[in-house]
Amino acid sequence: MSSNPTHYDVIVSPVITEKSTMASENGQVMFNVSPTATKPQIKKAVEALFSVKVKAVNTLVRKGKEKRFRGMIGHQSDVKKAIVTLEDGQSIDVTTGL
Template sequence: MTPPSIDVRLYDIIVAPIVTEKATFASEDNKVIFKVRKTATKPQIKEAVEKLFDVKVLGVNTLLRKGKRKTFKGTRGVQSDIKKAIVTLAEGDKIDVTTGL
């Protein structure tokens, strides 16, 4: 018996989980925060999370953090824009982001 095949394009939508203090507090409310591709839509994010982690997604909220101008050792630079997705999971479902994809 072969394991079900997962579409590799789903890994292009979800870039990485975000592990911060704020994200840890959100996990208590069944929410997980991911860094996603800038062109990803909410239905695409929902489908990717459901298929990759085998959970039921109730909702997806997205935000686009604009890049900031920073100076490091006298050199000016610009951070990249980042799109984040806050995924609300159904009661009883859980994603352990420390294990990785």
């Protein structure tokens, strides 16, 4: 990633799972982000793209698993996720596109 990435380079996609849906009830939203993205970059990107105030950003890296398909070994990619906590009264509807 360049030294000055755009907001669309930082946020890759929203995470829509059962766990992220339950977290949205507490004002948290999950995103897949660039592996080199920092917490301040993620905060800036979410505030700019969705027009909300961000309280906190937590990140995690899920290591890729080894999978087999028809006897061939393959590897899933590592994925960096960001759990973004919004200020009270703020919300993001990730089911609609930007």
